[in-house]
Structures are given as C-alpha cells and as structure tokens.
Amino acid sequence: MPQNKTVETEVNVTNFINSYVENEQKKEESFKLISLMSDWTGFEPKMWGSAIIGFGSYHYKYESGHAGDMPLISFSPRKSAFSLYVFSPTEETQYLLEELGKYRMGKSCIYVKELSDIHLSVLEKMCRSTIEYLSKHHECACRKTKPSEAKQKNKQLWG
Structure with missing residues (x-):
C-alpha cells in the first residue's frame, strides 16, 4: 500500500512562510490565516508535507484498508492562489460556498x-462545519483539546 506524502513534519511554520512566500501581501495574509485557523480550531499550526499548514488532525480509514492522518483544516500559500483545505461534503458547506465570495473549486x-x-x-x-463533520465521522484530535487554552496560547503566538 502506498505511503501518504502529506504527513506532519517538524518544519517551522514561520520559517516556511518567510522562505517560501515571496509576495509580502501573501505573507501577511498567510499569518492572518494562521491566526484565524488557530483560533477556530484551538490548535497550533504544523507543517504537513512540503507546503501545507495544518491545524489539528483526524484519522481516516477507507473500506479498502488504506488509512492515515490529515489536518482538520489547512491551507497552502501557493504562488497563484491560496489552496484552502476546509471543505466537507455537507449541505451546509454547499450552501456556504454560495456566500463565500470569489473562489475557484x-x-x-x-x-x-x-x-x-x-x-x-x-x-x-x-471551517467549523468541517471540523464538526470530521469529528462525527473520524477519530479526531478535536475531541482531545481544550479550545480555550489553545486559543489563549495561539493569541500569544500569532496575534
């Protein structure tokens, strides 16, 4: 069975952004997303793979037996656009897409x-809807954290 390429790493998130993101506006917006997603999840940002910044994690297992871990929500500050990994297959998220603004799916x-x-x-x-969906359908780190404590720590780190 193939190994997942997207796994949590020990790479420093701030160092990644400062070295990977060339555009100053995109750097600022990356740090803003970190602050927001940390607040919404209660988790500190971690690097996943070579270019994804994730928050929390959940464990999935398919009927085929393939299993692994992924961040609850995440993003990547790609050159042409942010890639936001925040979508779950629910009616609510479908409705929210209509209200989101200008994006490409x-x-x-x-x-x-x-x-x-x-x-x-x-x-x-x-993001909150996706976390709720993942918590109901997978073994999820979101059940183990105390959001208020993590939120306070994240505010100190990310503003």
Missing part, C-alpha cells in the same frame, strides 16, 4: 487569490 480544495476576495465570517463557518 478544485477536487478537494478551494482556491482564493486574496483573502479580500472572500468573506472571512463565511470561511469561519465553513
């Missing part, structure tokens, strides 16, 4: 050129 992610193109309050609802 990929197979499993949402592409956004700039944060000003979307409504961050809708993104928050989408």
Whole structure:
C-alpha cells in the first residue's frame, strides 16, 4: 500500500512562510490565516508535507484498508492562489460556498487569490462545519483539546 506524502513534519511554520512566500501581501495574509485557523480550531499550526499548514488532525480509514492522518483544516500559500483545505461534503458547506465570495473549486480544495476576495465570517463557518463533520465521522484530535487554552496560547503566538 502506498505511503501518504502529506504527513506532519517538524518544519517551522514561520520559517516556511518567510522562505517560501515571496509576495509580502501573501505573507501577511498567510499569518492572518494562521491566526484565524488557530483560533477556530484551538490548535497550533504544523507543517504537513512540503507546503501545507495544518491545524489539528483526524484519522481516516477507507473500506479498502488504506488509512492515515490529515489536518482538520489547512491551507497552502501557493504562488497563484491560496489552496484552502476546509471543505466537507455537507449541505451546509454547499450552501456556504454560495456566500463565500470569489473562489475557484478544485477536487478537494478551494482556491482564493486574496483573502479580500472572500468573506472571512463565511470561511469561519465553513471551517467549523468541517471540523464538526470530521469529528462525527473520524477519530479526531478535536475531541482531545481544550479550545480555550489553545486559543489563549495561539493569541500569544500569532496575534
């Protein structure tokens, strides 16, 4: 069975952004997303694979037997657009997409050129809905954290 390429690493998130993201606006928006997603999840950011910043984790297992771990929600500050991995297959998230703003949908992610193109309050609802969905359907780290404690720590780290 093939190994997952997207696994949690020990790479420093701040160092990654400062070395990977060339555009200053995208750097600022990356740090803003870190602050928001840390707040929404109660988890500190971790690098997953070579270019994904994830928050929390869940364990999945398919009927085929393939299993692994993935972040609850995550993003990657790609050159052309942010890749937001925040979507779950629910009626609520389908509805929220209609309210999100200007984006492009990929197979499993949402592409956004700039944060000003979307409504961050809708993104928050989408993220929270996805976390709830993952918690119900998978073994999830979100059941083990105390969001208020993590939120306080994240505010100190990320503003």
